[in-house]
Amino acid sequence: EIVMTQSPVTLSVSPGERATLSCRASQSVGSRLAWYQQKPGQAPRLLISGASTRATDIPARFSGSGSGTDFTLTISSLQSEDVGIYYCQQYDRWPPWTFGQGTKVEF
Amino acid sequence: QVELQESGPGLVKPSETLSLTCEVSGDSITSSYWSWIRQSPGKGLEWIVYRFYRGSTGFNPSLKSRVTTSLDMSKNQFSLKLTSVTATDTAVYFCARHPNLNWFDAWGQGILVTVSS
Numbered sequence: 001e002i003v004m005t006q007s008p009v010t011l012s013v014s015p016g017e018r019a020t021l022s023c024r025a026s027q028s029v030g031s032r033l034a035w036y037q038q039k040p041g042q043a044p045r046l047l048i049s050g051a052s053t054r055a056t057d058i059p060a061r062f063s064g065s066g067s068g069t070d071f072t073l074t075i076s077s078l079q080s081e082d083v084g085i086y087y088c089q090q091y092d093r094w095p096p097w098t099f100g101q102g103t104k105v106e107f
Numbered sequence: 108q109v110e111l112q113e114s115g116p117g118l119v120k121p122s123e124t125l126s127l128t129c130e131v132s133g134d135s136i137t138s139s140y141w142s143w144i145r146q147s148p149g150k151g152l153e154w155i156v157y158r159f160y161r162g163s164t165g166f167n168p169s170l171k172s173r174v175t176t177s178l179d180m181s182k183n184q185f186s187l188k189l190t191s192v193t194a195t196d197t198a199v200y201f202c203a204r205h206p207n208l209n210w211f212d213a214w215g216q217g218i219l220v221t222v223s224s
Contacts, residue, residue: 035212043214095154095167096168098154101151
């Protein structure tokens with residue numbers, strides 16, 4: 001099973017500033033990585049697939065990069081509605097599909 | 108726009124069977140793979156099982172012995188059964204669309220299932 005590790009656990013960012021979230025895989029997953037955003041009481045929402053491709057209707061301030069074992073999600077200018085928990089997920093080797101433990105983004 | 112809605116009991120007794128249904132609207136159940144995922148404070152997001160309308164099914168090895176799934180094309184819904192539940196199965200259970208067995212691009216709102224006597 002591929003283990004996904006996210007850092008930091010909590011990220012405090014001022015409105016308008018850049019947020020940088022990291023995700024590391026225990027073995028290479030190529031570019032087969034997705035990012036999700038989850039707000040309290042809601043289901044996760046797909047942000048990024050293929051490590052860098054934004055999903056439908058996702059704002060351009062969200063960008064993904066990386067390949068192999070190290071990945072980054074960047075929010076270029078944090079908005080109030082971006083507060084929540086962000087998860088990465090690999091889909092290279094399965095079952096099982098595995099998620100990171102999440103990074104909480106707060107002001 | 109696809110919508111998924113989980114339903115089932117919110118409370119299950121230890122050793123009994125957890126049964127949930129996911130109703131899909133806005134898309135055909137034959138169009139994709141469909142999965143169940145759960146979320147608990149202790150284990151985070153955990154993928155459980157996937158199902159395809161032609162019968163293909165895949166299980167999380169850690170849960171395989173206790174999980175069954177079915178799909179009803181006439182009702183456009185799929186289901187989950189988890190047997191012999193314990194308190195560690197307490198979680199929010201989500202159903203999700205799982206295109207090409209890659210990412211999960213549509214989720215239900217989730218249903219909290221508590222295992223307690």
